[in-house]
Amino acid sequence: MLETKDLTKRFKSKTAVNQLNLYLEKGESVGLLGPNGAGKSTTISMIATLLPPSSGKVRFNNEDAWKNPQGLRQVLGVVPQEIALYEELSAYENMKFFGKVYGLKGKQLESRIEEVLELIGLTERKKDAVKTYSGGMKRRINIGVTLLHEPEILIMDEPTVGIDPQSRNYILDMIRELNRSRGITVLYTSHYMEEVEKLCDRVYIMDHGEIIASGTNDELKSILSNEETIHITVQTHSLSFEEKLSQLPAVTQASEEEQGYKVIASKGENLLEDIFELSRQTQTKITGVSLQTPSLEDVFLHLTGRTLRD
Amino acid sequence: MWTVFKLQWIRLFKQPTLLITFLGMTLVFVYFMAGAQGEQTITVPTFSETLSQEEQSDWLDRLNEEETFEFIESDYETVYEDIRMNERAFALGLEEDRYQFLIGREDMEISTLIQYVNQIYSEEQRLEQVRQDFGTENIDVSNYIQVETTGRTEAASSNEIYRMAVVVGMSLYFSVYSILYLMTNLVEEKQTGTWQRLIFSPLTKTRIYTGQLLHYMLAGILQIFLALLILHYLVGIEFGTNYMEMSVLIICFVFAIVSLGMLLMGLVGSPQQLQVVIPIVATSMAMLGGAFWPLEVVSNQILLFLAELMPIKYGIQGMMGAVLQDRSLSQLLEPIGALVLMGIIFMGIGINLMERVSENQSI
Ligand SMILES: Nc1ncnc2c1ncn2[C@@H]1O[C@H](COP(=O)(O)OP(=O)(O)OP(=O)(O)O)[C@@H](O)[C@H]1O
Numbered sequence: 001m002l003e004t005k006d007l008t009k010r011f012k013s014k015t016a017v018n019q020l021n022l023y024l025e026k027g028e029s030v031g032l033l034g035p036n037g038a039g040k041s042t043t044i045s046m047i048a049t050l051l052p053p054s055s056g057k058v059r060f061n062n063e064d065a066w067k068n069p070q071g072l073r074q075v076l077g078v079v080p081q082e083i084a085l086y087e088e089l090s091a092y093e094n095m096k097f098f099g100k101v102y103g104l105k106g107k108q109l110e111s112r113i114e115e116v117l118e119l120i121g122l123t124e125r126k127k128d129a130v131k132t133y134s135g136g137m138k139r140r141i142n143i144g145v146t147l148l149h150e151p152e153i154l155i156m157d158e159p160t161v162g163i164d165p166q167s168r169n170y171i172l173d174m175i176r177e178l179n180r181s182r183g184i185t186v187l188y189t190s191h192y193m194e195e196v197e198k199l200c201d202r203v204y205i206m207d208h209g210e211i212i213a214s215g216t217n218d219e220l221k222s223i224l225s226n227e228e229t230i231h232i233t234v235q236t237h238s239l240s241f242e243e244k245l246s247q248l249p250a251v252t253q254a255s256e257e258e259q260g261y262k263v264i265a266s267k268g269e270n271l272l273e274d275i276f277e278l279s280r281q282t283q284t285k286i287t288g289v290s291l292q293t294p295s296l297e298d299v300f301l302h303l304t305g306r307t308l309r310d
Numbered sequence: 311m312w313t314v315f316k317l318q319w320i321r322l323f324k325q326p327t328l329l330i331t332f333l334g335m336t337l338v339f340v341y342f343m344a345g346a347q348g349e350q351t352i353t354v355p356t357f358s359e360t361l362s363q364e365e366q367s368d369w370l371d372r373l374n375e376e377e378t379f380e381f382i383e384s385d386y387e388t389v390y391e392d393i394r395m396n397e398r399a400f401a402l403g404l405e406e407d408r409y410q411f412l413i414g415r416e417d418m419e420i421s422t423l424i425q426y427v428n429q430i431y432s433e434e435q436r437l438e439q440v441r442q443d444f445g446t447e448n449i450d451v452s453n454y455i456q457v458e459t460t461g462r463t464e465a466a467s468s469n470e471i472y473r474m475a476v477v478v479g480m481s482l483y484f485s486v487y488s489i490l491y492l493m494t495n496l497v498e499e500k501q502t503g504t505w506q507r508l509i510f511s512p513l514t515k516t517r518i519y520t521g522q523l524l525h526y527m528l529a530g531i532l533q534i535f536l537a538l539l540i541l542h543y544l545v546g547i548e549f550g551t552n553y554m555e556m557s558v559l560i561i562c563f564v565f566a567i568v569s570l571g572m573l574l575m576g577l578v579g580s581p582q583q584l585q586v587v588i589p590i591v592a593t594s595m596a597m598l599g600g601a602f603w604p605l606e607v608v609s610n611q612i613l614l615f616l617a618e619l620m621p622i623k624y625g626i627q628g629m630m631g632a633v634l635q636d637r638s639l640s641q642l643l644e645p646i647g648a649l650v651l652m653g654i655i656f657m658g659i660g661i662n663l664m665e666r667v668s669e670n671q672s673i
């Protein structure tokens with residue numbers, strides 16, 4: 001129902017988004033995963049007809065969304081990455097204003113405001129100025145304002161950035177609820193892979209303005225199906241151990257962790273033996289070894305050689 | 311559009327400090343620059359070499375019928391000494407059928423004073439003529455004979471001109487401040503993202519801009535009207551009856567300033583920079599445009615040319631014309647046209663710049 005075709009955005013010399021293709025089917029929940037500066041916000045802005053693309057198309061129901069943006073705008077809800085509210089006004093006043101902007105009025109507007117306040121759990125604080133809210137509450141009202149006009153497509157740009165786990169779970173549950181029981185299509189942007197893994201049916205992984213992998217959680221992880229992740233705990237880190245580790249033929253990636261090293265390697269080889277041999281050579285005392293099923297984080301690491309957050 | 315317009319008013323009423331501050335500043339500045347001087351009557355010492363004490367005091371009564379000047383009795387030696395010591399600027403010598411002035415230094419008021427005294431003298435002389443012709447002493451001839459004189463109200467005194475220039479200049483100057491500072495909101499909204507929220511919505515850009523700009527215009531107009539109303543009712547400044555002309559001028563002026571604001575918002579991207587740029591723009595425009603001192607005292611050709619480009623110059627010029635010279639709309643076409651033209655040009659460039667900036671603005 002919503003798709004992009006070779007979507008590109010150039011800022012002066014920098015290409016923030018390059019030839020990006022993605023699509024959303026009705027009722028789907030799709031994740032857009034990528035590190036800082038990957039181009040997620042830029043992509044979303046172009047899809048939401050805020051930022052004109054340098055080239056490429058956004059199609060909504062097979063029509064060019066940039067030619068006639070009003071149709072898409074009416075059914076779209078965008079939650080910006082920052083708190084985009086009049087902070088000196090109350091939650092209620094903000095909702096009333098943005099509701100009216102979408103053409104809601106009178107009784108209908110009031111009852112929608114009540115419903116959404118209930119949903120985001122802010123009914124009791126609705127009369128207070130937004131600037132007096134806690135971080136988590138601000139995030140909730142930032143989402144709430146977007147829900148007033150009952151959008152069919154909800155685009156969220158890192159809606160849980162910088163808040164406590166409790167508020168985060170509240171928000172995630174809420175989004176899942178909106179997606180599952182009300183059939184709202186969700187495009188969810190994040191650099192937290194756990195969120196995307198939990199929430200989304202399908203995931204696009206983005207880096208340097210390009211999509212480097214896409215598919216369902218399982219499909220993505222199967223990229224790593226012939227690889228495994230091994231965590232090695234050591235008493236003290238040793239540079240020569242790490243260096244030798246990454247030189248082993250089976251190892252595709254070795255990186256330092258808090259307690260030791262994380263190794264991604266091809267399956268089925270006699271890796272563990274080699275590791276213990278190395279530890280003897282470099283006199284690094286291994287205190288533990290564990291094998292782990294891969295996560296999206298590992299997929300990203302595998303594809304880019306970097307972690308999502310550094 | 312009206313939703314956006316209304317919201318900005320709600321926000322303004324929540325935080326009206328800005329508008330109130332600049333309104334207050336207008337009053338304070340007018341009071342110090344013009345009010346104190348306007349309240350004061352100017353004292354004119356008089357002396358006489360030929361008139362008796364009684365005759366001199368008769369003249370004083372006649373001269374003191376109007377309140378602009380206060381004529382007091384003195385004698386030649388005293389005033390001569392005072393003028394020599396530079397303690398007084400001038401004195402008036404009263405004689406039977408003529409008068410003389412002792413002038414120590416040039417003063418703004420002298421021409422008005424001379425005009426006034428001359429008028430009274432010629433009035434008295436004609437009345438005297440009539441009395442003699444009819445040979446009667448007891449009839450108050452002025453009841454029968456209208457003496458044609460030029461009223462003071464028609465030709466405004468330099469004091470009045472100065473006072474009105476300050477009143478108009480300051481009211482406009484501080485409204486520029488308010489309007490430009492309020493308009494910083496446009497840039498702020500783009501930073502906080504509420505602007506983007508509006509763009510995502512089905513509202514068209516034209517409507518969002520119109521709603522916002524109408525608000526700034528009305529806020530500016532409101533401030534100028536409040537300033538003038540307060541000055542009229544509390545300080546007693548007379549603005550005449552050209553309400554329509556004044557309103558048109560104020561509206562055109564505010565339009566030009568809102569457009570100038572758009573240009574600034576397009577040129578200067580961040581609210582922090584605007585905090586610095588706005589006072590510079592407002593003040594230099596006021597200086598060049600003649601809000602602080604009359605343009606008549608400027609002789610530098612470059613400065614005079616720059617003045618032509620300042621909207622505030624036409625605002626002041628037009629308002630002064632409407633208030634003091636009783637000009638009608640058709641006689642005020644030049645300042646009105648200049649303001650509207652500037653407004654359109656600034657607005658055109660401003661919106662284009664703003665939109666070029668927002669081509670690179672994501673959420
Ligand atoms: N207006 C702009 N002018 C120039 N470069 C820009 C502009 N906006 C974004 N960029 C650049 O484009 C790239 C992508 O930015 P974008 O905000 O889309 O990343 P993101 O994936 O949303 O990152 P984050 O997770 O930090 O929000 C960045 O390198 C950024 O510096």
Ligand SMILES: [Mg+2]
Pocket residue numbers: 040041042081157
């Ligand atoms: Mg972003």
